[in-house]
Amino acid sequence: MRLDNMLLAEGVSGPEKGGGSAAAAAAAAASGGVGADNSAEHSDYRAKLSQIRQIYHTELEKYEQACNEFTTHVMNLLREQSRTRPISPKEIERMVGIIHRKFSSIQMQLKQSTCEAVMILRSRFLDARRKRRNFNKQATEILNEYFYSHLSNPYPSEEAKEELAKKCSITVSQVSNWFGNKRIRYKKNIGKFQEEANMYAARTAVNAASVSAHGSQANSPSTPNSAGGYPSPCYQPDRRIQ
DNA sequence: TAATATGATTGAAT
């Protein structure tokens, strides 16, 4: 029953040609991706989907036909036998029921394998990994700035993530992905990121300096820790990710 | 074109 719903949703078992566009729209919505989309890839996807759909329909029809043929055959057989021995209509009904059950279980298998094919197609074409684009320069700047100024605890809260997402014009989950990747890759070898770390630390230090110079009193509101002296070191032998 | 960088997904652990 689930399978039926799914096939219907994918437009496989729906109406002939109209279903395709509906499924396509659903797929596009599910991919959630950017506005400037496909055309080439998407039509490919649709072509494959309709191929699946065609196979499904022909198979289904074949099964139905076979089922009908078989039942009539059995009925004829029973009728034949009814001349030599009495056969109750109940018995006939029972036989027909058995046949139908058998064939519907076969149909189930067909539906299942069709579902599988659709799922594979989906993961093949709609996987966001295939359409990966790098974030623009300033977005990564913003993210890196946050990361290196919170190096001792680079876990932005939900609100912070939302803010970053807005600033970078990406989604919150993209922010989460970015921080996940950054944390693990930074930890994996700190040496490779040393330059970057120093650079951002220096930048925030300069920022703080200019702010304090412009203002009246020395203060560092947005840099709870790290960020040592202005000039150079900023080595952080400190422990990082817990 | 090989090597590396990077965003996304998956599965396990918590």
Added chain:
DNA sequence: ATTCAATCATATTA
């Protein structure tokens, strides 16, 4: 639910 670690699929660089 969130994070980590590994991995995938693509992008970028050397």
